[in-house]
Amino acid sequence: xxxxxGKLESLNARKLQLEEKIERNNESLYELNDRYGIVMRLHGxxxxxxxxxxxxVEVPKADNMDLEAGSSLFVSAFNHLTGKSVRxxxxxxxxxxxxxxxxxxxxxxxxxxxxxxxLRSANKEISKLELVASGRISADQVDDERRAEIxxxxxxxxxxxxxxxxxxxxxxxxxxxxxxxxLIEKGLIAPKPSDGTSGVVPFTPSFMRxxxxxxxxxxMEPSYVQVFGIPHRGMDIAIAQGSPIVAxxxxxxxxxxxxxxxxxxxxxxGHRGGYATLYGHLSSISVSTGQDIRAGQVIGLSGxxxxxxxxxxxxxxxxxxxEVIKGGVHVNPKSVLK
Numbered sequence: 001x002x003x004x005x006g007k008l009e010s011l012n013a014r015k016l017q018l019e020e021k022i023e024r025n026n027e028s029l030y031e032l033n034d035r036y037g038i039v040m041r042l043h044g045x046x047x048x049x050x051x052x053x054x055x056x057v058e059v060p061k062a063d064n065m066d067l068e069a070g071s072s073l074f075v076s077a078f079n080h081l082t083g084k085s086v087r088x089x090x091x092x093x094x095x096x097x098x099x100x101x102x103x104x105x106x107x108x109x110x111x112x113x114x115x116x117x118x119l120r121s122a123n124k125e126i127s128k129l130e131l132v133a134s135g136r137i138s139a140d141q142v143d144d145e146r147r148a149e150i151x152x153x154x155x156x157x158x159x160x161x162x163x164x165x166x167x168x169x170x171x172x173x174x175x176x177x178x179x180x181x182x183l184i185e186k187g188l189i190a191p192k193p194s195d196g197t198s199g200v201v202p203f204t205p206s207f208m209r210x211x212x213x214x215x216x217x218x219x220m221e222p223s224y225v226q227v228f229g230i231p232h233r234g235m236d237i238a239i240a241q242g243s244p245i246v247a248x249x250x251x252x253x254x255x256x257x258x259x260x261x262x263x264x265x266x267x268x269x270g271h272r273g274g275y276a277t278l279y280g281h282l283s284s285i286s287v288s289t290g291q292d293i294r295a296g297q298v299i300g301l302s303g304x305x306x307x308x309x310x311x312x313x314x315x316x317x318x319x320x321x322x323e324v325i326k327g328g329v330h331v332n333p334k335s336v337l338k
Contacts, residue, residue, distance in 0.1 A: 011122055018119045123214070147229045150313045153264050154230050157278070160268060164254045164276055165328045171252045171270040207248035207336045208295055210279055211302065211320045213239040219332040228314050233330040234278065234323030241283060241318040243302045246295075248277050248322075248337075253291045253299075258310070265310025266321075267299050273326075275336075280321035282310050 217224070217236035224232035251271040259265040266280040267287060283303030287293060304315040324333045 015119065015122045018122065022116060022119065146313060150228050150230060153313060157264070157266065157280075160255055160257075161276065161278070161325055162328060164268060164270060167254060168270050168274050168276065171254075172272045172274070174252065175250060175272050206338050207275075207277065207324065207333075208246070209237075209337055210245050210248050210277075210322055211237050211239045211243060213237045213319070216319060219330075219334070230314075234280070234321050235333050237320045237322060239302045239318065239320055241303060241305050241308065244298045245279055245282065245300050245302050245320055247293045247297050247299050248324075249275070249295045251277070251293050253287050253289055253293060256285050256287055256289050256291075258285055259312060261309050263310070264312030265300075265303070269293055269299075276325040278321075278323035278325070280323070281312060281315055281319065283308060284310075 214237070215235055216238045217232060219232065219235050221232040224230060247269060249269075249271050251269040253267060254270045254276070255266075255268040257264070257266050257268070264280065265282040265285060266278055267282065267285060269277050269279075271277065279299060281302070281304035282300040283305075284301040285299070286301075287297075287299045293299065302318065302320050303310045304317060304319045304321075305311060306315055306317070322333055324331050324336055
């Protein structure tokens with residue numbers, strides 16, 4: 001446990017250093033462009049031939065050319081800056097000052113790709129270590145009484161998911177009829193004489209992300225059974241406490257469960273095709289049972305901070321727990337997210 005926590009602290013410190021370096025390097029590149037209209041270019045990087053990357057600069061003809069550098073630096077080869085171009089670009093600026101700025105910017109352009117690659121790698125490792133560290137800490141703290149409470153809460157959730165299966169056919173029929181009426185009103189399909197609907201609206205499962213953030217725990221993460229004694233039937237998305245959470249697809253709210261200060265708050269939505277989605281650890285719920293929902297509609301605010309309203313007994317930090325169910329069976333959310 002100490003080893004994992006120590007490595008996590010070290011990686012987080014390195015991540016902070018990298019972010020600061022990337023910010024400084026980007027600032028030097030932007031300054032070069034803002035003050036002199038000069039674009040720093042990098043070539044020979046990222047190829048498979050083992051070439052050594054080098055930096056060159058371009059003095060644009062237009063005064064307002066934007067710098068091609070940012071959080072992801074993509075730069076290609078252009079001409080080297082000549083002494084004449086320097087004089088043209090800088091006009092009355094000091095040659096010494098420009099030379100120093102060019103030197104700094106050239107180093108910045110060369111360093112940025114490697115720094116960003118290292119930052120991506122650090123973020124991946126941090127994700128794994130956070131799960132390991134929090135799992136080991138939790139394993140020491142979760143006693144039999146707490147495990148029993150966790151099991152009770154999630155058996156209740158699972159029972160609600162199973163109870164909803166009998167309602168999904170009705171939800172599907174309601175949504176299909178609504179979609180068909182819209183097409184009939186637009187004159188795109190002809191109604192059937194019997195019930196005024198055509199019965200030809202197909203359904204293709206396509207779900208949008210309910211929130212954007214780093215995935216900290218995947219579907220059926222093995223450590224959850226070891227730590228909490230329950231399977232992890234969804235995926236966890238790290239997101240700041242109190243962030244808006246949206247419905248992944250059109251549907252009908254089957255259950256809006258307010259767990260209160262100590263309980264587990266979640267929203268369960270039925271969709272067409274026998275699908276359902278669950279949104280857990282909500283700190284606030286803005287929809288009600290039986291309500292029609294549109295894809296992208298805010299259904300509540302994220303939570304998950306231990307001890308906060310609606311967080312429940314299993315959380316280790318702010319995040320959204322998201323589940324997808326098809327015909328009563330949990331499926332990997334990644335398989336249907338667009």
